[in-house]
Amino acid sequence: MGIQFFNTYSREIEPFEPMNPPRVKMYTCGPTVYNHAHIGNFRAYVFEDLLQRHLEARGFEVERVMNLTDVDDKTIRGSRAAQQPLDAFTQQYKSAFFDDLKTLRIKPASAFPAATDPRFIARMIEMIDTLMQRGFAYQADDKSIYFRLSKFPDYGKLAHLNLDELRPTGRIRNDEYEKESIGDFALWKAWDEADGDVAWDSPWGRGRPGWHIECSAMATALLGPQLDIHCGGVDNIFPHHEAEIAQSECCTGEKFVRYWLHCAHLMVEGQKMAKSLGNFFTLRDLLNKGWTGRELRYALISVNYRLPLNFTFDGLAAARSALQRIDEWARRLADLANLHAGEWSAANSELAIKFANDFLAALDDDLNISAALGHLFESIRESNRLLDQNQLTPADAHELLETWQRINSALAFEPDVAAIPAEVLALVEERKAARAAKDWKKSDEIRDQIAALGWEVKDTKDGQKLSRKQS
RNA sequence: GGCGGGGUAGCCAAGUGGUAAGGCCGAGGUCUGCAAAACCUCUAUUCGCGGGUUCGAUUCCCGCCCCCGCCUCCA
Numbered sequence: 406m407g408i409q410f411f412n413t414y415s416r417e418i419e420p421f422e423p424m425n426p427p428r429v430k431m432y433t434c435g436p437t438v439y440n441h442a443h444i445g446n447f448r449a450y451v452f453e454d455l456l457q458r459h460l461e462a463r464g465f466e467v468e469r470v471m472n473l474t475d476v477d478d479k480t481i482r483g484s485r486a487a488q489q490p491l492d493a494f495t496q497q498y499k500s501a502f503f504d505d506l507k508t509l510r511i512k513p514a515s516a517f518p519a520a521t522d523p524r525f526i527a528r529m530i531e532m533i534d535t536l537m538q539r540g541f542a543y544q545a546d547d548k549s550i551y552f553r554l555s556k557f558p559d560y561g562k563l564a565h566l567n568l569d570e571l572r573p574t575g576r577i578r579n580d581e582y583e584k585e586s587i588g589d590f591a592l593w594k595a596w597d598e599a600d601g602d603v604a605w606d607s608p609w610g611r612g613r614p615g616w617h618i619e620c621s622a623m624a625t626a627l628l629g630p631q632l633d634i635h636c637g638g639v640d641n642i643f644p645h646h647e648a649e650i651a652q653s654e655c656c657t658g659e660k661f662v663r664y665w666l667h668c669a670h671l672m673v674e675g676q677k678m679a680k681s682l683g684n685f686f687t688l689r690d691l692l693n694k695g696w697t698g699r700e701l702r703y704a705l706i707s708v709n710y711r712l713p714l715n716f717t718f719d720g721l722a723a724a725r726s727a728l729q730r731i732d733e734w735a736r737r738l739a740d741l742a743n744l745h746a747g748e749w750s751a752a753n754s755e756l757a758i759k760f761a762n763d764f765l766a767a768l769d770d771d772l773n774i775s776a777a778l779g780h781l782f783e784s785i786r787e788s789n790r791l792l793d794q795n796q797l798t799p800a801d802a803h804e805l806l807e808t809w810q811r812i813n814s815a816l817a818f819e820p821d822v823a824a825i826p827a828e829v830l831a832l833v834e835e836r837k838a839a840r841a842a843k844d845w846k847k848s849d850e851i852r853d854q855i856a857a858l859g860w861e862v863k864d865t866k867d868g869q870k871l872s873r874k875q876s
Numbered sequence: 877g878g879c880g881g882g883g884u885a886g887c888c889a890a891g892u893g894g895u896a897a898g899g900c901c902g903a904g905g906u907c908u909g910c911a912a913a914a915c916c917u918c919u920a921u922u923c924g925c926g927g928g929u930u931c932g933a934u935u936c937c938c939g940c941c942c943c944c945g946c947c948u949c950c951a
Binding site for chain 1: 878880881882887888889890891897898901907908911915943944945946947948949950951
């Protein structure tokens with residue numbers, strides 16, 4: 406069985422066949438940089454990262470683009486409130502976003518195009534112009550340009566919505582009466598006072614681009630008319646991704662996206678995350694509480710992307726415990742392998758081979774991470790048992806470790822490397838002497854001193870082992 | 877109202893027409909100067925509820941209940 410994904414468009418599991426293997430063109434909707442991204446946003450980005458990493462583990466070359474929305478109602482409002490120019494205002498959140506990606510071990514995309522980049526503004530104008538010429542767009546009395554939905558009967562197919570049955574929810578602005586049809590969305594928004602000095606010239610007057618056209622313009626400019634994979638949160642399905650399809654296909658005449666993958670929402674302690682509920686968290690909030698990026702990464706990645714994820718602090722604690730167990734296991738393997746470096750003749754470890762096959766096959770199946778982690782922990786238990794019984798050869802240990810490293814290229818769960826302070830090393834030496842003299846009292850005192858410095862020392866048959874203490 | 881996703885042990889969660897992976901937590905044990913780690917054992921006769929199909933359903937069908945999301949610029 407090859408790789409297969411659930412395609413939102415067909416609502417079915419489909420075999421994954423990119424246009425030009427091994428190349429994969431992937432577009433992922435990025436953040437609107439008007440504040441710090443929250444953990445719900447990062448659930449989507451972590452999912453996309455796992456997707457990319459697994460495709461790469463399977464030999465694909467992924468070219469991924471993630472856009473940055475740095476002009477829209479919220480960024481403009483924010484910059485005015487902060488009395489900063491728009492670019493200065495958004496720049497701080499762009500930087501913070503990149504820091505957060507790093508903390509969560511999310512691989513950088515091949516490109517992070519920003520909506521305000523003159524090159525892409527030009528591209529957007531060009532696309533809108535094409536749509537105007539072909540009759541897919543029109544200028545309304547308010548001078549804005551709108552997409553003419555009546556010309557694109559496929560609109561609604563991705564979301565499987567019947568447009569005639571849409572229920573008005575009050576989110577439709579009443580002042581858009583100039584539009585031909587209530588669903589027509591803005592491609593170009595004519596300047597108004599609230600925009601301040603944020604405006605670009607266009608054939609239709611000064612204004613700024615609509616949100617949807619951004620993605621269509623940047624995706625097709627950087628990846629071509631057709632994408633293999635387009636990701637985002639389920640909330641983007643309608644209307645954003647519908648609009649992208651409409652704009653792109655009416656411009657290029659080609660099918661825009663082959664596989665649509667959407668991840669479900671994150672909830673917090675069983676409720677929707679909202680500032681008003683006091684359960685709204687950014688990555689920084691969690692770091693300040695003593696959690697690490699990889700712990701959050703584990704918590705976010707360990708539930709299948711199509712299921713709603715209930716984020717809890719119990720879940721983070723479970724992530725911490727699971728990661729420590731993985732760390733300890735990998736260290737035991739490394740210790741055994743290193744102790745006998747040079748004795749690694751071809752092991753053909755059945756355990757390692759089965760581990761790799763089972764794990765990767767699980768991820769092939771629409772990123773079934775739960776099953777994949779199940780195989781990981783089964784392998785851990787089995788090899789730990791063999792280690793306890795001195796039945797694991799150094800060659801097996803070496804091979805298992807290599808297998809783990811390959812698998813971990815998709816997970817990125819390795820421990821943060823921390824240099825052991827000289828002070829701690831000195832205490833360990835001192836303790837070694839005390840232990841040789843069976844001075845248990847002194848040994849325990851030094852253990853406490855080491856703990857006070859943030860490190861944990863464990864006594865094994867191969868001597869003391871140090872690890873960073875978790876907060 | 878429309879569309880979609882869910883309800884599996886204390887929590888998270890995989891899964892199949894043939895009798896319930898895995899993780900976390902908890903209890904007991906082995907090991908250990910102690911501690912930690914690791915390992916072993918135990919923890920759902922049962923998979924929201926009621927019917928049906930079947931030799932047999934958690935898995936298929938019908939009905940019902942509950943939760944969550946989207947319904948025009950929130951990942």
